[in-house]
Amino acid sequence: MIYKLWLTVFVLCSLIFGGVQPSTAEENSESRVLIVAGDENFPPYEFTDVIDGIQVYRGFNVDLLKAVALSTGYEIQFRPMPWADALKALERGEVHAVGGMKYNAERDKIYDFSEAYMINSLAIFVRKDMQAIASINDLAGHKVAVQKDAIGYYQLKDQPIDLVLTANQEEAMALLLSGKVDAAFGNNLTGQYILQRTKKQDYIKIVGGAIDSEGYCVAVKNGATILTVFNKGLKEIRQNGTYDRIYAKWFGEQIDYPIQYYKRNLSIAMVAVIILVVLGGIIIQINLYLQREVKKRTKEIEKINEELQRKDKLEALGKLVACIAHEIRTPLTSIKTFVELLPVKYDNPLFREKISQFVPQEIERLNGIVNELLAYANPRKVEREQIPLKRLLDNSMVFFADNIAKQGINLRVDMREEISIAVDVQQMKQVMINILLNAFQALEGRDNPVLAIVSERRDGQPCMIISDNGSGITQENLKFIFEPFFSTKTGGTGLGLFVSYQLAKQNGVDIMIDSQEKIGTEVTLKFSSEENPNA
Known part of the structure; x- marks a missing residue:
């Protein structure tokens, strides 16, 4: 996974x-x-x-x-x-x-629409001092900016409104801010985004609530x-x-929903309750199945324990099972709490919002844990190919261009063109992306953040050293960073470095981490010279 x-x-x-x-x-x-x-x-x-x-x-x-x-x-x-x-x-x-494209019946005659991937609504934007407009009916007789051929245009085109057509919603908002129109009509989230980006949110208000909430789809x-x-x-x-x-x-986190959202999801909430009951039975069956599999597959368990470098294989097995049970029990506890409160707080809109938000998240979390464990238990065969170490880094760094710009990171790269390695490229990309992601997260909020990446040979073996001046890792936590389910991040599963460590071992790569809290971290990837004839 x-x-x-x-x-x-x-x-x-x-x-x-x-x-x-x-x-x-x-x-x-x-x-x-x-x-x-x-x-x-x-x-x-x-x-x-x-x-x-x-x-x-x-x-x-x-x-x-x-x-x-x-x-x-x-x-x-x-x-x-x-x-x-x-x-x-x-x-x-x-x-x-x-x-x-926002769905409506008129457009449905012209296009076919995909399943909706979000609920979209329109909104009326007016200046803070405007008192004459409080709903869509109040737009009559006023000058209103609306994007040409957008869904908002079709809502207003047959009404007695002086429409000012614009190429996009940003132009409509600009006309409103300059006082050239009395209102702007368009997508709710887009309007808010434009105002926040231009820092004009204090001058504009939304009136009339969410209008024409409907599915947002791909159109063909x-x-x-x-x-x-x-x-x-x-x-x-x-x-x-x-x-x-x-x-x-x-x-970001969704903070408000139109009333239509609750109406449409009322049946979903009821189905969710049934699913939770079924899920509870499934979890019990899974636990019984795992107990039987533990007894039947002793040899496989011993191999996993050896890869995890446990001294006591039976103790390691108990720890792993305990971790799995703990990780599964945590979301189940949240789900159970919501279910028990459902009869009492069902009429509470805030509670319905929370249950529709958090219950699916907890279910997805359970699914993610199971998928990640299955991915580790059934790894694909390693397929090595020769690749320059610099190219492997370049392919991985593409993912972080936005982070570098936003965090103002001083990136220093010194990679030797002649160093090549023989590895499973996709597996090592996963390893490197995980390590780089941890580095960027450690640099968040740091003054003068620096990330340095160099390549060299040590004892005839190709090496890549990734160092940062981020938050660092405590010596106590450093002992457990490759342990399954160990994480200091909020919402982390604790399987990222664990799986990366296993993938690196399969490719003959050693990972060594040296870190000091509040000073920084250095990660060294040491590639096996036996697998790299050019080393």
């Missing part, structure tokens, strides 16, 4: 910084390339941005569709353009899909079979947790 997760994140970020070559949907109809149009200025869903002098297309929809393409084995090409042009490109067959031409690919990918990234991570990146 961890292997798939890190590989997913790595390829996503490679795609983010990769070039997009123009082509048509027809030209790619026989290949595994998806051409997707999107709004060039619709933050935080999709927008063009400049990072380190390079123009990139980014946003929630962009990350989401890259994850979908990766999950289904497709490549993806984005074509950012004005929204009206994106709709025309889809109608002409120049693209396979429009990445994010009527009858397009490629829709099944998008639905399959969306389902998979929800199941493996990728969707939640992308949502949290762009929107």
